[in-house]
Amino acid sequence: GAGSALSATKQVKLERESELRIEVGTDAPLRLRVVAGTAEIFGTELPPEIWFSFPPRHKFAVFTWYGATVEMDGETETDYTADETPMVSYVNVHAVLDARRNRARASPAGSESSQGPRVIVVGPTDSGKSTLSKMLLSWAAKQGWKPTFVDLDIGQGSITIPGSIAATPIELPIDPVEGVPLEMPLVYYYGHTTPSNNVDLYKVLAKELADTLERQFSGNAESRAAGMVINTMGWIEGVGYELLQHAINTFKANVVLVLGQEKLFSMLKKDALKINPSIDVVKLQKSGGVVSRNVKYRQKARSYRIREYFYGLGNELSPHASIASFSDLSIYRIGGGPQAPHSALPIGAKPVADPLRLAPVNISRDLLHVVLAVSFAKEADQIVSSNVAGFVYVTDVDVQRKKITFLAPSPGELPSKLLIMGTLTWLET
């Protein structure tokens, strides 16, 4: 009856410096708006009275600095108010970064000091790294800066599909529903969702990305002063730790924010200072609102992310199906195979896999459901050092007619016939 329709909407009054933590229900989106006061979602202020619709299972918090009333319409898995948050310490970090950006902008162009803060956010899985990165970027964008977001997390990327590392300038506070804008990011395709598949390739691609950004900064004082915020993976032990150090080094990070782990903080404080004596290593509290996600949830999230790339968040995109002859495409794998045949090696030596070796892929039914990156390389030997234009998804392989059918986000010819294959697949659901 009329009663149950009304009971779906609910108003929550939030005191200053508190937040409403929400997990949207599994079946339907949740609508939410601010009806009084001011509130933000991960650094992006919500305009008053405007309804936002959050997809099922979305997890987020509505935070207010001075008090607000929000209205919700729909089912939640959980929603509760928390008045203990680390937001004051986070915004204090923002204030320090902002002062450094101003100092950088006031410095002579091209000088060492014209480089704004290069912040790297590290911590174990589910410590809130992506969330803190977004907040710092959105607060900076609100003040007119255009910081560069670098995402090194190949497992749960925020910029493009999983298996990639990417960077993009953030010109406006990040949309709380749509996320990071997808226009023209700089993307390198690694092809796997864990770095252990090919650690050397991961390092090489990180270096390529860093070098490209360095070149862009040298011609753009504004983005150089705004600096970057680098999100990392939650793998912090062993090789994971080595990769963090590699990232700090390669991107010349000058601020390391360590979320929620004492041991990682003290190790990095010691080791990062060896790399750069003037680096700031700062320990920050993890928010109690960060939701832990299990392996299955992460797999699902990856799959949604690939779906979103082709179809959009709300199915607003219509990907284009194309058919190509096998001979029209050149597909390569990077790494894997042995470098030299046994017979060519000294007695007793084992064949070592060359992590950067390019191996042509014979098109077969094995390509079904594989996600391929479209390289910007002109020649095959440039594939490892080239960024990618985007991705296609193989929907059919006709071995008899030697035809391959794939989905691309837009119609027209592919920008290149050089494609990269990794281990990333997707089952359309």
Ligand code: ATP
């Ligand atoms: P990983 O390394 O595994 O990618 P992470 O450390 O980057 O994880 P986040 O992605 O930032 O962690 O956070 C995990 C989840 O918790 C996300 O869905 C995020 O939206 C949610 N979350 C973060 N902070 C809060 C909060 N204060 N209230 C409610 N949900 C939150």
